Amino acid sequence: MSETKSSQDEEFREYVAARSAALHRAAYLLTGNWATAEDLVQTTLTKTYLAWSRIRTTDSVDAYARRILYNTNASWWRKRSNREKPTEVFEDKVDHSRDFTEHSAVRDAMWRHIAVLPKRQRAVLVLRYYENRTDQQIADILGISVGTVKSQASRALAGMRKRLGTPSAALGLAMEPRKAA
Incomplete structure (x- = not known):
C-alpha cells in the first residue's frame, strides 16, 4: 500500500472516530430504529470513503457525509413501503x-x-x-x-x-x- 493511501486511510479513520456518534444520532432521529440507523451510517461512511481522496481536503467533508446520509435515507424511505413494519420499541433496561x-x-x-x-x-x-x-x-x-x-x-x-x-x-x-x- 502506498504511503499516500495509508495517510488517507488514517485521515478517514480519524474522521469516523470524530463524527460517527453525530452521524448515528442523526440517522436514528431520521429512521427511529437503531438497526436501520446503523445500516444508514455504514452506507454513508462507505460512500464517503469511496470519495475520500476527492473530498478530504475540502472544508465540506461533514456536509458531504450528511448529504449522503439524508439522500440515502430518502431513497430507502421511498422503497420502505413493502418492507418490514416496525413494532413498538422496548428498552433493554427498565428504570x-x-x-x-x-x-x-x-x-x-x-x-x-x-x-x-x-x-x-x-x-x-x-x-x-x-x-x-x-x-x-x-x-x-x-x-x-x-x-x-x-x-x-x-x-x-x-x-x-x-x-x-x-x-x-x-x-x-x-x-x-x-x-x-
Whole structure:
C-alpha cells in the first residue's frame, strides 16, 4: 500500500472516530430504529470513503457525509413501503423512577408525532432542533432553498401542533387536578 493511501486511510479513520456518534444520532432521529440507523451510517461512511481522496481536503467533508446520509435515507424511505413494519420499541433496561418514566413518555410521544411527518419535514426538524443547524446549512444539506426549509418547518410544526392539542392529551397522560395553594 502506498504511503499516500495509508495517510488517507488514517485521515478517514480519524474522521469516523470524530463524527460517527453525530452521524448515528442523526440517522436514528431520521429512521427511529437503531438497526436501520446503523445500516444508514455504514452506507454513508462507505460512500464517503469511496470519495475520500476527492473530498478530504475540502472544508465540506461533514456536509458531504450528511448529504449522503439524508439522500440515502430518502431513497430507502421511498422503497420502505413493502418492507418490514416496525413494532413498538422496548428498552433493554427498565428504570422505574418517575423522572425516567415521564422523560420516556415525552420522548416516545414526541417521536410518534415526528415519525409520521413527511420525510422532508422530518429531516428539516431533525436538522433544526436536534442538530441545531441554521436554515442555510439545512438547505445546503438537503439541496433545497432556504425558503423551502422555512416552509417545511412551518408546515411540520403546524401539523404537530394540530395533532398534539394539549400537552397531556398529546402524551396520552391523565393529568392530576392541581390542588389550590
